Amino acid sequence: xxxxxxxxxxxxxxxxxxxxxxxxxxxxxxxxxxxxxxxxxxxxxxxxxxxxxxxxxxxxxxxxxxxxxxxxxxxxxxxxxxxxxxxxxxxxxxxxxxxxxxxxxxxxxxxxxxxxxxxxxxxxxxxxxxxxxxxxxxxxxxxxxxxxxxxxxxxxxxxxxxxxxxxxxxxxxxxxxxxxxxxxxxxxxxxxxxxxxxxxxxxxxxxxxxxxxxxxxxxxxxxxxxxxxxxxxxxxxxxxxxxxxxxxxxxxxxxxxxxxxxxxxxxxxxxxxxxxxxxxxxxxxxxxxxxxxxxxxxxxxxxxxxxxxxxxxxxxxxxx
Amino acid sequence: xxxxxxxxxxxxxxxxxxxxxxxxxxxxxxxxxxxxxxxxxxxxxxxxxxxxxxxxxxxxxxxxxxxxxxxxxxxxxxxxxxxxxxxxxxxxxxxxxxxxxxxxxxxxxxxxxxxxxxxxxxxxxxxxxxxxxxxxxxxxxxxxxxxxxxxxxxxxxxxxxxxxxxxxxxxxxxxxxxxxxxxxxxxxxxxxxxxxxxxxxxxxxxxxxxxxxxxxxxxxxxxxxxxxxxxxxxxxxxxxxxxxxxxxxxxxxxxxxxxxxxxxxxxxxxxxxxxxxxxxxxxxxxxxxx
Amino acid sequence: xxxxxxxxxxxxxxxxxxxxxxxxxxxxxxxxxxxxxxxxxxxxxxxxxxxxxxxxxxxxxxxxxxxxxxxxxxxxxxxxxxxxxxxxxxxxxxxxxxxxxxxxxxxxxxxxxxxxxxxxxxxxxxxxxxxxxxxxxxxxxxxxxxxxxxxxxxxxxxxxxxxxxxxxxxxxxxxxxxxxxxxxxxxxxxxxxxxxxxxxxxxxxxxxxxxxxxxxxxxxxxxxxxxxxxxxxxxxxxxxxxxxxxxxxxxxxxxxxxxxxxxxxxxxxxxxxxxxxxxxxxxxxxxxxxxxxxxxxxxxxxxxxxxxxxxxxxxxxxxxxxxxxxxxxxxxxxxxxxxxxxxxxxxxxxxxx
Numbered sequence: 037x038x039x040x041x042x043x044x045x046x047x048x049x050x051x052x053x054x055x056x057x058x059x060x061x062x063x064x065x066x067x068x069x070x071x072x073x074x075x076x077x078x079x080x081x082x083x084x085x086x087x088x089x090x091x092x093x094x095x096x097x098x099x100x101x102x103x104x105x106x107x108x109x110x111x112x113x114x115x116x117x118x119x120x121x122x123x124x125x126x127x128x129x130x131x132x133x134x135x136x137x138x139x140x141x142x143x144x145x146x147x148x149x150x151x152x153x154x155x156x157x158x159x160x161x162x163x164x165x166x167x168x169x170x171x172x173x174x175x176x177x178x179x180x181x182x183x184x185x186x187x188x189x190x191x192x193x194x195x196x197x198x199x200x201x202x203x204x205x206x207x208x209x210x211x212x213x214x215x216x217x218x219x220x221x222x223x224x225x226x227x228x229x230x231x232x233x234x235x236x237x238x239x240x241x242x243x244x245x246x247x248x249x250x251x252x253x254x255x256x257x258x259x260x261x262x263x264x265x266x267x268x269x270x271x272x273x274x275x276x277x278x279x280x281x282x283x284x285x286x287x288x289x290x291x292x293x294x295x296x297x298x299x300x301x302x303x304x305x306x307x308x309x310x311x312x313x314x315x316x317x318x319x320x321x322x323x324x325x326x327x328x329x330x331x332x333x334x335x336x337x338x339x340x341x342x343x344x345x346x347x348x349x350x351x352x353x354x355x356x
Numbered sequence: 357x358x359x360x361x362x363x364x365x366x367x368x369x370x371x372x373x374x375x376x377x378x379x380x381x382x383x384x385x386x387x388x389x390x391x392x393x394x395x396x397x398x399x400x401x402x403x404x405x406x407x408x409x410x411x412x413x414x415x416x417x418x419x420x421x422x423x424x425x426x427x428x429x430x431x432x433x434x435x436x437x438x439x440x441x442x443x444x445x446x447x448x449x450x451x452x453x454x455x456x457x458x459x460x461x462x463x464x465x466x467x468x469x470x471x472x473x474x475x476x477x478x479x480x481x482x483x484x485x486x487x488x489x490x491x492x493x494x495x496x497x498x499x500x501x502x503x504x505x506x507x508x509x510x511x512x513x514x515x516x517x518x519x520x521x522x523x524x525x526x527x528x529x530x531x532x533x534x535x536x537x538x539x540x541x542x543x544x545x546x547x548x549x550x551x552x553x554x555x556x557x558x559x560x561x562x563x564x565x566x567x568x569x570x571x572x573x574x575x576x577x578x579x580x581x582x583x584x585x586x587x588x589x590x591x592x593x594x595x596x597x598x599x600x601x602x603x604x605x606x607x608x609x610x611x612x613x614x615x616x617x618x619x620x621x622x623x624x625x626x627x628x629x630x631x632x633x634x635x636x637x638x639x640x641x642x643x644x645x646x
Numbered sequence: 647x648x649x650x651x652x653x654x655x656x657x658x659x660x661x662x663x664x665x666x667x668x669x670x671x672x673x674x675x676x677x678x679x680x681x682x683x684x685x686x687x688x689x690x691x692x693x694x695x696x697x698x699x700x701x702x703x704x705x706x707x708x709x710x711x712x713x714x715x716x717x718x719x720x721x722x723x724x725x726x727x728x729x730x731x732x733x734x735x736x737x738x739x740x741x742x743x744x745x746x747x748x749x750x751x752x753x754x755x756x757x758x759x760x761x762x763x764x765x766x767x768x769x770x771x772x773x774x775x776x777x778x779x780x781x782x783x784x785x786x787x788x789x790x791x792x793x794x795x796x797x798x799x800x801x802x803x804x805x806x807x808x809x810x811x812x813x814x815x816x817x818x819x820x821x822x823x824x825x826x827x828x829x830x831x832x833x834x835x836x837x838x839x840x841x842x843x844x845x846x847x848x849x850x851x852x853x854x855x856x857x858x859x860x861x862x863x864x865x866x867x868x869x870x871x872x873x874x875x876x877x878x879x880x881x882x883x884x885x886x887x888x889x890x891x892x893x894x895x896x897x898x899x900x901x902x903x904x905x906x907x908x909x910x911x912x913x914x915x916x917x918x919x920x921x922x923x924x925x926x927x928x929x930x931x932x933x934x935x936x937x938x939x940x941x942x943x944x945x946x947x948x949x950x951x952x953x954x955x956x957x958x959x960x961x962x963x964x965x966x967x968x969x970x971x972x973x974x975x976x977x978x979x980x981x982x983x984x985x986x987x988x989x990x991x992x993x994x995x996x997x998x999x
Contacts, residue, residue, distance in 0.1 A: 246928035
């Protein structure tokens with residue numbers, strides 16, 4: 037991909053979950069199972085999925101908090117070392133409750149050693165204004181602010197070191213609807229102003245649809261569909277994408293009248309299936325599903341839209 | 357913009373503290389008792405005309421009276437002034453032990469929790485060894501080994517208290533380490549030293565403060581116990597435990613000798629314990645009014 | 647109420663409209679004003695809330711933080727410690743029984759058998775040290791006269807009704823061994839175990855994945871229709887409430903600002919706050935375009951301004967807004983019965999107070 041700011045190449049992450057008496061790992065949780073992804077400069081990439089899909093682990097890998105068990109993460113920035121910041125889901129636990137807000141915002145600078153208090157206070161004031169907080173309240177503590185304001189503080193902190201990429205991990209899930217709208221607008225504005233690249237991780241399809249240029253749908257540690265947001269959501273190719281979108285409640289549309297089916301259990305990632313990961317929940321299963329599936333373009337005309345389902349392989353005779 | 361009123365932070369905090377106090381009569385009582393004993397200790401020379409060490413063999417073992425509020429001991433020293441001056445030893449020991457043990461213990465605990473791995477394991481197993489010996493026994497053994505004096509008693513009590521703080525601080529550190537704000541700090545390149553200085557110490561503080569306040573009472577009791585068996589402050593220094601020990605010989609007929617120092621220990625220890633409980637309740641997040 | 651082990655006919659049938667006046671509503675919250683005294687003042691959590699749930703109805707209460715929706719739910723079950731709140735006015739009646747005046751003993755009998763509640767976080771609602779099956783049989787045994795064997799059978803059949811594939815296995819499992827969706831279904835099984843006439847669901851699906859959420863809502867609806875239980879659903883999710891509920895109450899800063907049939911409130915919102923909320927949803931905007939955020943913030947409940955609580959954030963605010971608007975019915979009662987909004991500016995026809 038031209039002008040990619042970041043490339044993930046066959047990333048696998050697994051965690052030991054059971055150790056024997058000698059400390060050797062006996063069982064593993066396979067959080068990421070082969071993630072290949074490039075992120076273009078200035079875009080917003082949405083990563084959507086449910087529990088156990090690996091999106092949280094992906095955030096940790098992007099932030100450098102979790103080294104991949106296999107595979108490589110390559111940053112293409114001028115400065116060599118990547119400047120990637122993160123905004124967490126919970127504005128309560130992501131801010132130290134015993135630090136005044138101006139210190140929280142400028143902590144990245146303190147870490148780097150640029151630490152004159154007067155300069156830092158001024159910087160905090162400038163950043164606060166950018167995120168819509170009044171500089172008069174910077175001496176206060178996080179618990180004196182509302183959830184939306186705390187999230188603004190977290191965003192200001194992310195901006196403090198002038199990053200290239202910001203990972204947004206469920207940035208609005210803990211917020212009210214009206215506050216969510218304000219934060220989304222703020223994020224848009226900041227992206228325009230600072231040419232930021234966003235990686236937006238969320239389970240909220242509406243927010244992802246609204247904010248992302250491209251979308252990656254994750255299931256059991258793999259990307260099952262990747263492409264332009266409008267295209268993917270309008271005509272879902274992968275059966276899981278279809279299932280996911282079908283389940284999103286639509287304003288005004290009543291619940292379907294049909295009887296409740298067996299409620300799906302989201303799969304565990306201890307033992308990975310030998311074939312397609314989605315096989316036991318898929319209504320389209322057919323010959324060929326018993327093999328591991330690859331992420332491939334839907335058609336030769338749209339190489340950017342990729343699906344992990346052999347039914348779209350243009351090599352194979354049966355199409356959709 | 358922010359939700360709380362913009363009055364002066366200090367006066368708001370003080371009046372809020374007073375509001376909390378009024379809702380917790382036990383803590384108020386504890387506070388009153390402590391203040392009384394501290395005043396007694398500080399203002400001892402003003403509160404009594406008698407020299408606590410002045411021997412007056414003509415007035416031995418007198419019962420409480422207007423001249424001697426608590427009576428006199430077997431060499432005629434005024435017990436009231438000895439109790440007042442004794443407060444200095446006891447409260448002094450209590451505060452020293454609490455502060456020093458908590459300071460040293462927390463620092464060790466925090467660093468142990470942050471560094472982790474084998475260093476952490478070694479430190480914790482050492483602490484476990486110390487904690488496996490009953491604390492009174494260990495304190496007495498240490499004090500005896502160091503030699504009988506008030507200072508050595510303080511050292512002994514302090515050393516035996518340190519492992520409690522190490523364990524407490526380490527536990528707090530382990531949970532603070534998992535908090536999102538520490539992860540965020542790691543992502544902008546913060547090293548362990550920064551994390552300890554900026555995040556761990558100040559967040560681990562509240563339970564340590566509570567433990568410290570409760571410990572003062574405990575340390576006072578411990579110092580009195582050592583004094584009772586002769587390992588604390590030596591004669592002629594007035595010390596509550598030693599006074600109770602001396603008074604044992606005269607318990608049947610001269611009840612006042614052991615009783616008043618005993619009551620002093622009781623009142624002081626209860627006072628600190630009540631305040632410690634109150635501080636814990638105040639700092640307990642579930643009690644916070646939304 | 648006599649226990650039934652299996653009832654195919656609903657115990658509580660939704661009464662036809664004509665009889666609604668004679669049968670007391672399953673839940674009747676009338677003009678409730680509640681305060682929580684704090685240091686230097688009081689938090690005015692509820693300021694004149696009137697909510698009614700008839701037998702067999704599914705009613706939604708939607709609002710954001712500080713709206714008072716959770717307080718309403720907790721107060722209906724009398725779960726808030728009595729010394730921490732003050733009732734300034736109003737009452738709560740459950741099928742005619744006065745909730746606020748009931749003794750704790752009476753409340754214990756009502757909770758579970760007469761009305762039940764499910765919460766957002768099933769992990770904290772279930773005892774983590776007890777097997778799940780035992781938790782269900784405990785509730786069943788408390789409120790019914792079944793023998794232990796019968797109680798176990800009832801529990802397993804309840805689990806089967808929750809569309810759980812192997813109920814005997816789940817019966818013997820501990821909560822931590824189960825997924826969030828499964829635990830929520832167990833909560834629902836617990837709630838329905840004594841066939842209450844009212845179920846209060848406080849954000850039951852917020853913590854669940856969206857595929858599980860849909861099935862859980864359908865399950866709730868299915869069970870409620872079967873036993874005739876009325877449901878009061880508390881949520882902040884407009885889409886869920888529009889799908890699931892027959893009637894909606896919209897709450898803001900401790901008052902009901904709009905009420906009516908779900909379709910009416912969602913499609914023709916009358917109160918500026920409801921309009922603002924719906925307009926702020928990303929679903930209702932073009933991708934990439936700025937959202938129509940409501941300016942300002944929720945007011946401090948300890949320091950509510952006089953007049954309409956929404957006025958400082960409202961584009962339509964005028965002089966009339968210095969008086970608190972009551973709920974005023976909209977236009978003609980024919981096409982939108984029961985649709986009312988608390989706004990001077992948007993409601994044309996005024997009702998005599």
